[in-house]
Amino acid sequence: MSAKMSPKELKSIFEKYAAKEGDPNQLSKEELRLLIQTEFPNLLKGPNTLEDLFKELDQNGDGEVSFEEFQGLLNKISQ
Ligand SMILES: [Ca+2]
Ligand SMILES: [Ca+2]
Known part of the structure; x- marks a missing residue:
C-alpha cells in the first residue's frame, strides 16, 4: 500500500464497499469492517x-x- 492515496482512489474504494448492503452512499459498520480489513x-x-x-x-x-465522514480516514492513513 502506498503511503499516500488520492481522493479519487479513496472515493472508488468507498463506493466499492458502501454498495454492498443498504444505502450505496453510506458505509455500515459491517461494510467499514470489510473495507478496513481488506x-x-x-x-x-x-x-x-x-x-x-x-x-x-x-x-x-x-x-x-x-463519504464526507469517510475522508477523515485520510488523516490517519497519511500519517
Ligand atoms: Ca451501504
Ligand atoms: Ca454518519
Whole structure:
C-alpha cells in the first residue's frame, strides 16, 4: 500500500464497499469492517479497534459513514 492515496482512489474504494448492503452512499459498520480489513489492515494493528474507528468517523452519529465522514480516514492513513 502506498503511503499516500488520492481522493479519487479513496472515493472508488468507498463506493466499492458502501454498495454492498443498504444505502450505496453510506458505509455500515459491517461494510467499514470489510473495507478496513481488506484495504487498510495496518489501521487495526495499533490501539484502535474498529469500534473506535467507526465512532470517530461517524461524526453525526447516525450509525453510518458517508463519504464526507469517510475522508477523515485520510488523516490517519497519511500519517
Ligand atoms: Ca451501504
Ligand atoms: Ca454518519
